[in-house]
Amino acid sequence: MTPTNSRHWVLSNKPTGLPILDGPDATFQLETKSLPPVEDDQVLLKVLYWSNDPAQRLWIDPNISPDRLYVDPVEMGYTMRSYSCICEVLQSQWTNISVGSIVMADVGWCEYAVVPAGDCIPVQPIAGLEPTHYISLFGLAGVTAYYGLVDIAKTGADDAVVISGAAGAVGSNAVQVAKHVLDCKKVIGIAGTDAKCRWVESLGADICVNYKGTDFQKHLGEATNGFVEVFFDNVGEEVLDFMLTRVKKNGRIAACGAIASYNGTVTGGIKNWYQVIAMRLQIRGMVVTDAIPTGRFSAIVDLLKQGYRDGKIKATEQGMTVVPTSFEDVPKTWMRLFDGRGSGKLLTQLV
Template sequence: MTPTTSQHWVLARKPTGRPIITGPEATFELTTQPIPTLGEEQVLLKVLFLSNDPAQRMWIDPNILPERLYTSPVEIGETMRSYSSIAEVVESTSKTLPVGALVCSTTGWCEYVVLPAETAMRIEPVDDLPPTHFSGIFGIAGVTAYYGLVDIIKAGHEDAIVISGAAGAVGSVAVQIAKNMLGCRKVIGIAGTDAKCQWVESLGADICLNYKSKTFTEDLKSATDGFVEVFFDNTGGEILDLMLTRMQKEGRVVACGAIADYNSQTRAGIKNWYDVIGMRLQIKGFVVTDAGPARWAAIVGALVQGYREGKIRVADDGQTIVPTAFEDIPKTWMRLFDGQSTGKLLTRLE
C-alpha cells in the first residue's frame, strides 16, 4: 500500500554555533507531511540511507550570505537536505526507473520523497559490493577526492602531499588515489587518533600524524622535511595555517573543506599569510558539483576501475553505518563533528 504521509526533519532555526539537537531552542523540528501525487516521469523514493557530510552545516549557517554559498541554503521550515542518499523506488511513472530500483539522489531528512526521475541516479551493482559505497567511495566522497586531486590541483608522481582529515570520507579516498593511482612520491595523512592514523597508513599513507598529539607540530615538521608540493585541506583552521609554513616554493593548496570552523562563532584567522606571498603559493578552492554530470560519471568509472585493479580498497572499514531511529537522525549527523566515525558516515533508517 502506497504511503500517504512522511516524517520530515525541518530546519527550525539557524544555528550561530554548534547545532542544538534537543530542547526548546533545537535547530531541527520533527514534522509529518503529506506525500504528493506523482506527476509524469517522477518517482516516489523510500529513503534507506542518509549521507552525512560536513558541508551540510554551511547550508544552515545564518552568517553565510546566500549569494556566497555554492548551493541554495536550507531555509527555516524546509526539510533538511542530504546529498547522495540511497533510496528505493516504491512508485514510479518513469520509463527508466522501475519500482524496486535502487538509486542515489539528493533527498531530505525524510522517510519518503517525490522527485523527478532524472535527478535520481540508478545504482548499477559492482560485484557484490553494498550499494552504500555509491554514497561514499563511488559517490560524493570519492568523486570529491578524485576531482580535487586530478582536475583541480593536478597532483602527480613528483609531488609530496599532506592530506588533512585523512580518516574522513573524502580524505581516506584521497590517500588511496594519491598513493595508489597517481603515484605521489610521499603521502602524509593527518587524523585525530592513533587508531585512525594506523588505519590511514593501512590505506597507503607513508605516515599519518595525530593532530591531538603533544608533539604534532614537531612531528609534522619532521614528516615534511624538505617541504611538500601539495596540501589537500579538509579542515581549515590551525592545521591550514601551520601547513602554509610547510609548503615548497610554488606549492599548491587545494581547499576542499573547513570543518574546524563550521561550528565556531570565532573562526580562526590566518597568521602565516606571508608564506603565501614569499613562497608564491597557489590556493584553489573547489566544489565537486562543478564537475558536471559527464565528468562525474567518468570519475566514478575511474574509481571503479581503480577498485578492480586493487588500487582502491572498498571494505566495511571505509564506512561507518549507524542504525538510527527516525527521531534520532540529527544525533547521528552530529557524529561528524565529534570525530565518532571513520570513512563515510551513513545513517541507516530503522
C-alpha cells in the same frame, strides 16, 4: 500498503554555533507532511540511507550570505537537505525505472518522497560491494578526493602530498588515490587518533601524524622534511596555518573543507599568510559539484570504479561508518560529523 504521509526533519532555527538538538531553540523540528499522488514520469521513493557531510552545516549558517554560498541555503521551515540518498522505488510512473529498483536521489531528511523519475540515478551493482558505496567510494567523497588532487592541485608522481582529515570520507579516499592511482612519491596523512593514523597508513600513507598527540607540529615537521609540493586541506584553522610553512615554493593547496570552523569555533585564524607571498603558493578553493556540468564527475566515477577493479582502491570496512537510526534520531546521527567518532563516510541507515 502505500504510504500517504512522510515524516520530515525541517530547519526551525539557524544555529550560530554548534547545532542544538533539544528545547525551544532546537535547530531541527520533526513534522509530518502529506505525500502527493504519483503522476506521469514520477516515482515514489522510500529512503534507505543518506549521506552526512560537513558542508551541510554551511547551508544552515545565518552568518553566510546566500550570495557567498555555492548552493541555495536551506530556509527555515524546509526539509533539511542531503547531498545524496539511496532509495527503493515503491511506485513508478516511468517506464525506465521499475518498482523495487535501488536508486540515488536528493530527497533530504524524510522517510518517503515523490520526485521526477529523471532526477533518480539507478544504482548498478558491483560485485562484492553494497549500494552505499555509491555515496562514498564512488560518490561525492571519492570524486571530491580525485577531483581535488588531479583537477585542482594538479598532483602527480613527482609530488609529496599532505592530506588533512585523512581518516574522513574525502581524506581516506584521497590517500588511496594519491598513493595507488597517482603514484605520489610520498603521502602524509593527518588524523585525530593513533588508531585512525594506523588505518590511514594501511590505506597507503607513508606516515600519518596524530594532530591531537603531543608535539604534533614537531612530528609533522619531521614528516614533511624537505617540504611538500601539495597540501589537500579538509580542516582549515591551525592545521592549515602550520602547513603554510611546510609547502615548498610554488606549491599548491587544494582548499576542500574547513570543518574546524564550521560551528563558529574559530580559535586563531591564519598567522602565516606571509608564507603564501614569499613562497608563491597557489591556493585554490574547490566545490566538487563544479565537475557535474562538464561531465567530469561521471568520468571520475568511472575512473574510481576501474581503480577498484584494478586493486588500486580498497573498499574497507572502516571506510564507511553506517549508523542504524530511527527517524526520531536522525539529527543525532548527523552530529557525529563533529565529534570525531567513526571513520570514513558517515551514513544514516533508516530503521
